[in-house]
Amino acid sequence: RDAPPGAQDGLIGTRALIPRLPGLDPEWAISASGLERLLSCPQRFFYERVLGWAEPASAPSAAAIDPMKYGSLFHGVAETFFREHGHAFLDSGSTLSRWHARADAIADRAFDELTAHYPLAGAGVRKAQCDNLRREFREFLSHEIESAGNMQFVAVERSFGYPTPVRLPAGGHALHVHGYIDRIDRRGSTTVVRDLKTGRSKPRRDDQEGATHTIDVQLGLYGIVTKMLAGAWGLTDRIEAAYRYVSGRGEPERAFREDFEALEEAATGWLRLAARLLSEASFPRTPNAEDCNYCPFQPVCGSNAQARAATVLAGTKGALRS
DSSP, X not given: OOOOTTGGGTBOOOGGGSOOOBTTBTTSOBOHHHHHHHHHOHHHHIIIXXXXXXXXXXXXXXXXXXXXHHHHHHHHHHHHHHHHHHHHHTSTTOOTHHHHHXXXXXXXXXXXXXXXSSOOOHHHHHHHHHHHHHHHHHHHHHHHHHHHTTEEEEEEEEXXXXXXXXXXXXXXXXXXXXXXXXEEEEETTEEEEEEEEOSOOOOSOGGGXXXXXXXXXXXXXXXXXXXXXXXXXXXXXXXXXEEEEOSSSSOSEEXXXXXXXXXXXXXXXXXXXXXXXXXXXXXXXXXXXXXXXXXTXXXXXXXXHHHHHHHHHXXXXXXXXX
């Protein structure tokens, strides 16, 4: 009732109402997924990451592993495999066949741990889901061998910002960030940063050929952090960055190899915008309908939300008009 004008549209306009915000407060760092959410729909970010609202829990499907759970499962298998075998696997004399049994054993163990408390409907469904995990991980390893070249393994799930967040300059502000980088490798004098994705591939073509904030902020952040910490990590600050899609559907990579500087420049701008949105307490709804496709807060926003959001944005200034 006493909120400032515009607060109902996310334009709170004063930090006094919310003195602590993720990213601005060194005691409350922001992750890559948080930045991605902020830049795709600031109001959803406000609901989830500031107010702590969440979609009510529901029973998982008994016919297949939930995509989010499957993503975590695949990442766990990849982490275990490369933590145990990364250096040997990327040796130039390595052949794929010698790794199949080891990879299958790791996949089976991770699958059994998950499904011990995940309700899948019967032995047939369990076998199909486990076989899918094995197949996708074998295909992932096959691509790794084919594209390895003179690649040398460096790290898997490399953490940054723990316990002290990494402070990134962001225009007149600073963002405090933390997270985990799925893979770091070395190819000659180049540091290769990669993030694994189990969802649909998003190749660099058409209107997404260049750096795109709804896709690439995570990769941009990881590249920037790796470049900043390269010396401390014993790496060079010449960076390549890529998403590695593991589903086997579509192109296997979205990569910035020869043009990481373009991603770095774009991501630096996105980080500045994120810092300004937070510092100005501006959390408007997205005006893009595609951003709302799977949002649980659509009933909160109501009908015609994107048109109303566009009207609000047209009358604002500051970070929202940048």
